[in-house]
Amino acid sequence: MTDRRIGVYICYCGGNISDYVEVEKVRVAISRDPGVVVAKTTMFACSDAAQEEMIEDIKTNKLDGLVVASCSPKLHLFTFRAVAERAGLNPYQYVQVNLREQDSWAHQHDKDQATEKGIRLVRAGIAKCALTEPLSTMRIKTAPRVLIIGAGVAGLRAALSLSDMGLSVFVIEKEAEIGGWVGKFGSMFPNDRKGIDLIGTLAGEAGQRDNIKIFTSSELIEKGGSIGDFSVVIQVEGKEKISLNVGTVIVATGFDSYRLTEGEFGYGLDGVITLPDFKMMLDKSNGSLAFNGRKIKDIAYIYCVGSRQPREMENPNLYCSRYCCTAAVHTSLEVGKKDKSIHQFHLYRDMRTYGKYELLYNSALNNGSVFIKYADDDFPKVERAGDKVHIKVKDLLSHGEEFDIEVDLLILVTGMIPRKNNKLADVLKLPIGMDGFFNEIHPKLRPVETVIDGVFIAGASQGPKTLAESVTSSMAAVSKSAALLMKGYVDLEPLIAKIDPERCVWCDECTKACPYGAIEKVSADGKEVARIIPSLCKGGGTCVPLCPQDAIDVEGYTDVQITAMIDSLIKEVK
Amino acid sequence: MTRVDSKFIDEIKTSESFNASACMNCGVCTAVCPMGLDILPRQLFRYVIIGVEDRVLENQETIFSCLMCKMCEQNCPAGVNITENVRTLRTYISRKVFGLLRN
Numbered sequence: 001m002t003d004r005r006i007g008v009y010i011c012y013c014g015g016n017i018s019d020y021v022e023v024e025k026v027r028v029a030i031s032r033d034p035g036v037v038v039a040k041t042t043m044f045a046c047s048d049a050a051q052e053e054m055i056e057d058i059k060t061n062k063l064d065g066l067v068v069a070s071c072s073p074k075l076h077l078f079t080f081r082a083v084a085e086r087a088g089l090n091p092y093q094y095v096q097v098n099l100r101e102q103d104s105w106a107h108q109h110d111k112d113q114a115t116e117k118g119i120r121l122v123r124a125g126i127a128k129c130a131l132t133e134p135l136s137t138m139r140i141k142t143a144p145r146v147l148i149i150g151a152g153v154a155g156l157r158a159a160l161s162l163s164d165m166g167l168s169v170f171v172i173e174k175e176a177e178i179g180g181w182v183g184k185f186g187s188m189f190p191n192d193r194k195g196i197d198l199i200g201t202l203a204g205e206a207g208q209r210d211n212i213k214i215f216t217s218s219e220l221i222e223k224g225g226s227i228g229d230f231s232v233v234i235q236v237e238g239k240e241k242i243s244l245n246v247g248t249v250i251v252a253t254g255f256d257s258y259r260l261t262e263g264e265f266g267y268g269l270d271g272v273i274t275l276p277d278f279k280m281m282l283d284k285s286n287g288s289l290a291f292n293g294r295k296i297k298d299i300a301y302i303y304c305v306g307s308r309q310p311r312e313m314e315n316p317n318l319y320c321s322r323y324c325c326t327a328a329v330h331t332s333l334e335v336g337k338k339d340k341s342i343h344q345f346h347l348y349r350d351m352r353t354y355g356k357y358e359l360l361y362n363s364a365l366n367n368g369s370v371f372i373k374y375a376d377d378d379f380p381k382v383e384r385a386g387d388k389v390h391i392k393v394k395d396l397l398s399h400g401e402e403f404d405i406e407v408d409l410l411i412l413v414t415g416m417i418p419r420k421n422n423k424l425a426d427v428l429k430l431p432i433g434m435d436g437f438f439n440e441i442h443p444k445l446r447p448v449e450t451v452i453d454g455v456f457i458a459g460a461s462q463g464p465k466t467l468a469e470s471v472t473s474s475m476a477a478v479s480k481s482a483a484l485l486m487k488g489y490v491d492l493e494p495l496i497a498k499i500d501p502e503r504c505v506w507c508d509e510c511t512k513a514c515p516y517g518a519i520e521k522v523s524a525d526g527k528e529v530a531r532i533i534p535s536l537c538k539g540g541g542t543c544v545p546l547c548p549q550d551a552i553d554v555e556g557y558t559d560v561q562i563t564a565m566i567d568s569l570i571k572e573v574k
Numbered sequence: 575m576t577r578v579d580s581k582f583i584d585e586i587k588t589s590e591s592f593n594a595s596a597c598m599n600c601g602v603c604t605a606v607c608p609m610g611l612d613i614l615p616r617q618l619f620r621y622v623i624i625g626v627e628d629r630v631l632e633n634q635e636t637i638f639s640c641l642m643c644k645m646c647e648q649n650c651p652a653g654v655n656i657t658e659n660v661r662t663l664r665t666y667i668s669r670k671v672f673g674l675l676r677n
Contacts, residue, residue, distance in 0.1 A: 298580050343580040343625075365595045368587065370624055392575065397599045398620050405578045 007038035011045035011070035058087035069097035090134035097125035142228030152180025154459030154474035186283030189330035226535030227454030258306030266382025307415035321415025503551035510543035603646035
């Protein structure tokens with residue numbers, strides 16, 4: 001038995017739940033459960049009127065637990081936590097039962113069973129609620145400083161924006177020069193602005209700001225602390241070590257260009273080069289184009305080199321690099337500006353010049369570029385004969401007829417690959433996705449946040465991007481950082497692991513299992529035990545089942561709570 | 575295997591009246607052709623765009639069989655000037671193959 005006073009509200013969800021679950025029956029079944037003082041049904045539990053009613057009930061009946069059986073906690077957990085708080089009840093004594101996604105929507109074919117499952121789920125929620133304890137969030141003061149890793153276009157742009165908001169910025173760059181890839185390029189799409197000029201403007205501006213400090217030839221070697229209060233150590237030119245205290249970290253380490261193996265699409269033959277190499281050659285050329293002393297009259301481009309590779313390949317890059325089609329089309333327009341008489345053949349799989357970049361494609365089409373579509377399982381073949389490069393390609397728009405194109409220069413349109421940053425990923429404990437780029441939590445809902453709170457990713461470090469997209473993502477990382485740091489503090493969830501030092505014998509199993517490095521060894525009462533670092537623990541619970549002493553529990557999901565829930569779930573319903 | 579001859583592209587380009595870059599190979603032109611000239615116009619124009627003179631010359635008869643009825647042109651969703659393009663090809667063949675129409 002329990003002396004708790006719990007209020008239970010079962011939501012119709014306007015038919016979403018009540019069409020398949022007999023809500024009234026659920027209410028009757030659970031109304032006499034231990035601890036239940038109030039049991040009501042409601043049309044929309046999330047409505048203002050229902051929330052007010054709950055607050056009134058909590059106050060009048062002096063409730064010390066609240067259960068709402070409605071939709072997914074993803075949608076309304078915080079809504080009802082706030083209801084509890086407004087009524088003077090600790091928000092962590094609120095339990096949400098998911099009757100919609102886990103019951104009504106899942107069992108539309110069998111209403112009786114759905115109702116029975118509903119009763120069990122609500123019972124389990126009540127059993128858990130009866131064992132809840134008041135918890136409080138942890139408030140951490142934030143340092144108004146940001147560390148940006150990578151001084152390419154994304155990093156520099158982020159630095160300037162953060163500086164505009166009055167935050168101090170430290171930018172570290174692995175290379176001796178800042179600017180990244182953009183800093184090496186001349187005219188770029190869509191507005192023909194030179195990459196070198198763009199970086200020059202950003203770097204010049206950053207140089208004038210007192211609150212931006214850039215370190216070149218530098219690496220991050222240590223990271224401690226947690227969101228809002230990181231302590232990091234950077235190594236400058238392999239020697240000097242500098243310790244900094246920063247509130248957030250933005251990773252903008254960029255990308256690498258795909259590196260071909262000898263013989264791939266004729267790579268290694270005289271007259272076969274990659275797009276980045278050709279772009280640099282084009283930027284430097286004055287007037288007519290020549291390669292190895294020979295005047296260029298015909299050019300071919302092969303697209304999707306190193307991107308969207310066949311699955312049968314060893315470690316294939318399955319992703320589309322997004323920027324290469326547009327970059328190649330833009331390059332061909334630049335070629336046209338230098339010499340109109342050059343013939344250009346584009347051998348593509350799918351033309352992905354999306355959005356406004358399609359205008360560039362149209363312009364290339366109207367300026368005489370020839371586009372030939374090849375099949376994704378039948379790649380063009382390249383060989384050298386005399387002083388020409390021969391490409392044999394089957395044109396899908398000519399019913400697969402094979403053509404032999406003879407050119408002076410073949411340009412392989414290579415995509416982006418993840419930059420090798422194992423050391424950095426290790427120091428920051430950043431997760432890496434299937435494609436090898438840094439992983440965000442959700443590409444649409446939380447596109448620049450990582451599972452490490454306070455560490456954001458921006459630019460092409462998280463996947464192939466155009467210049468504009470890169471800057472957009474860096475701005476998103478800036479707004480996330482600034483929102484956090486300018487408030488001055490951050491509240492952390494208390495639903496984290498706790499260790500019973502009496503039981504702990506320090507076997508080290510839990511530290512090995514924790515992906516966040518949130519467990520440390522301490523001495524307590526003359527023996528070594530594990531301790532949770534609250535600001536790093538995410539409450540994932542990986543450590544719990546591994547502990548041979550059963551010394552770990554996760555707040556809000558303790559062993560006794562889970563056991564009580566299971567007992568309730570298997571109780572006889574009728 | 576058909577060889578691409580970029581000189582052919584230049585020769586057609588100099589006429590400036592041939593333009594099929596908007597063609598998206600949908601095939602409406604072929605479907606509505608009252609003569610049932612199945613290589614006309616999309617496949618033929620594709621040869622011209624890529625620069626395969628051999629294939630164009632192989633299809634002289636088809637090129638001269640066109641009625642110039644503009645049925646295809648009326649129905650072309652991409653607005654390609656099909657009739658004008660066919661006329662350009664006829665001029666090209668008359669000059670190149672039959673030695674007519676010298677400047």
